[in-house]
Amino acid sequence: MVRRLAGEIDAEAESVAAEMEALIAALDARKAAAQRLCDQTTTESNRALDAAHTALDDAQAARREAPTNVAAAEKKSRSARVAANNAATLAGQDTESQATSLKDEWKECRASIDRFDKILVDLRKTGIGFVTTIIGAAAFLLTHAASPLAAGAQPSLASAVPAVKVSVFIVIALLILGLYTIDRVHQIWLRGSVERALELEPLLGYRITQKLSDRFRKTQATIFGGLLYGVFLLIAAFIFVVALEPASTLTISWTLEQYVVVAIFAICILFMIIFTLMTE
Numbered sequence: 001m002v003r004r005l006a007g008e009i010d011a012e013a014e015s016v017a018a019e020m021e022a023l024i025a026a027l028d029a030r031k032a033a034a035q036r037l038c039d040q041t042t043t044e045s046n047r048a049l050d051a052a053h054t055a056l057d058d059a060q061a062a063r064r065e066a067p068t069n070v071a072a073a074e075k076k077s078r079s080a081r082v083a084a085n086n087a088a089t090l091a092g093q094d095t096e097s098q099a100t101s102l103k104d105e106w107k108e109c110r111a112s113i114d115r116f117d118k119i120l121v122d123l124r125k126t127g128i129g130f131v132t133t134i135i136g137a138a139a140f141l142l143t144h145a146a147s148p149l150a151a152g153a154q155p156s157l158a159s160a161v162p163a164v165k166v167s168v169f170i171v172i173a174l175l176i177l178g179l180y181t182i183d184r185v186h187q188i189w190l191r192g193s194v195e196r197a198l199e200l201e202p203l204l205g206y207r208i209t210q211k212l213s214d215r216f217r218k219t220q221a222t223i224f225g226g227l228l229y230g231v232f233l234l235i236a237a238f239i240f241v242v243a244l245e246p247a248s249t250l251t252i253s254w255t256l257e258q259y260v261v262v263a264i265f266a267i268c269i270l271f272m273i274i275f276t277l278m279t280e
Contacts, residue, residue, distance in 0.1 A: 006066040009077050013062035016080045020056040023084075027052060055084040102200055109197040110209070116190035120183065124228070127179040131232055134172055139239045162244055162257040169240040169261055173233060173268050180229040180272055187221060188279055226276055230269060237265035 058080035197209040244257045 010066040016059040106200040112193040
């Protein structure tokens, strides 16, 4: 068996060392990117790094042995080449595995966005219809009870006891606040899914979430949701303030119950603002 010259072994070992230094630098950069994105490093990256370091050590050992011990240098050179091939193979597998993982995560983000979006639509559609029905019924009943046409009739409990009207308003206000809180929580979940999808799309070469996000900003969704429920609270408060107006007096002074309704309305609006700012 003819052994190669020391110069050839040294040149090959130097080539392997240069390849491994470039591969280690690329794997280190990929590992840092994985830590920033997922706060963890894949097992394949660690194995590829170990194999690359082994190849680098063997190549450097071959270079040291080449001038004095050709047989040992050739053995180290073959070991370096095998380790280099293993590192390159593992690095390729890691690239494919990472791409598949990111794509699966992006698909889950898009599925979550679709799911939260449908929940928000159903919540607003059902909740707004329910609240509208309650406010409309309250407006009809309270106005009818306070109407002068019904003055000769037997007074109802709602018209005789103003506290009952205030209690009904409190129930409606709590219902609206509950709907807004649930709506806001789902908005936060939806926003988290959208932001993660936006982080993944540049790595995958996709732009669908970016295109959709450019059409409708998150601040617009927050303002729209707050205004929607705030208007319902305002309408309900206005109806009950009018219903609590004494029909037998011509003064413009308000009753205690009317001030209570206005105070409850202000507290609800303040709660919505604080809750929105805390979750922004």
